[in-house]
Amino acid sequence: MQRKIIHIDLDCFFAAVEMRDNPALRDQPIAVGGSTSSRGVIAACNYPARAFGVRSAMPTAQALKLCPHLQLLPGRMHAYKTASRQVMDILRRFSSTIEPLSLDEAYLDVSNSAQFQGSATRIAEAIRHSIQTETGLTASAGVAPNKFLAKIASDERKPDGIFVICPQQVSAFVARLAVQKIPGIGPKTAARLHDMGVHHCPDLFKIPLARLIRQFGAFSQTLLERCQGLDQRPVSAERVRKSVGVEHTYAQDKCSLQDCEAELPALLETLQQRLERHRATPLVHKLAVKLKFHDFQQTTVEQQLQTPDLAALRSLLVTAWQRGKGRPVRLIGLQAGLAEHDKKQLQLEL
Structure with missing residues (x-):
């Protein structure tokens, strides 16, 4: 049976909670993070801040240089955990097989779901609607035959969107997929692949297997699978x-x-x-x-x-x-x- 996997990712989560609780912040560039006096970093920022080049994990001092009028908030972890619990409770109404990745994202396996006549796309839309109406937050969703593709898909229509990769679309999708978008490939690995002439998934199969193994060891197997759109990992509740x-x-x-x-x-x-x-x-x-x-x-x-x-x-x-x-x-x-x-x-x- 073809698996149906949904990846739900809350949009700029920490910043979104702050804007929800204080609507006056909605159109202002804001970020949650440590202060410059404590040499802090940005944990999350909203889209107006991103327009100035501010990004998560960026040193606060650098963020303030890019956006001098950035409103820096210290963060309220209790509020974020409360919102996360609300969202996870919503997800449990749609599937018993849920794998949280963090406070703001999770996988769901809806392969056996009878809801919405088994349509994973309609389930994902219902989840997004429930999250928005019940928590005041927005979420992006990716729907695909496996976890790897679902996670990539959830980034395709951010913020507040949905992207679906049907089984018959997998080959065409990975054919144009840049290798640096594959989860697990960081900047250093991407640079090594680019040096080998591998920029998109099909390029990988031009490289002799022995060379791949020399360069990447056991990770070569994962690379080859992902570049074919394959991922057999189950959604694990624990x-x-x-x-x-x-x-x-x-x-x-x-x-x-x-x-x-x-x-x-x-x-x-x-x-x-x-x-x-x-x-x-x-x-x-x-x-x-x-x-x-x-x-x-x-x-x-x-x-x-x-x-x-x-x-x-x-x-x-x-x-x-x-x-x-x-x-x-x-x-x-x-x-x-x-x-x-x-x-x-x-x-x-x-």
């Missing part, structure tokens, strides 16, 4: 947590290795608390240290370890610092990778 992490951006750069080392105990304590909260400590199989330098370049060093150990983390930190060649550090992060063989199931916290 998510498998793969890692637990903690990171901190400092008000002042850390200009020496010793300054960075002094921050490790506090970061490790927070990491251990989060592992205990998720009952995940026995599952740790890998530790990593991330440094983000003053120029926003970053590096991550990891090692197979089963215990969050301060001495081991110091060793990883030294390697990461050496990679930076003495550049000042603005952010330090620790991450514990969790063993997949145990498949510990953790519900997404809303």
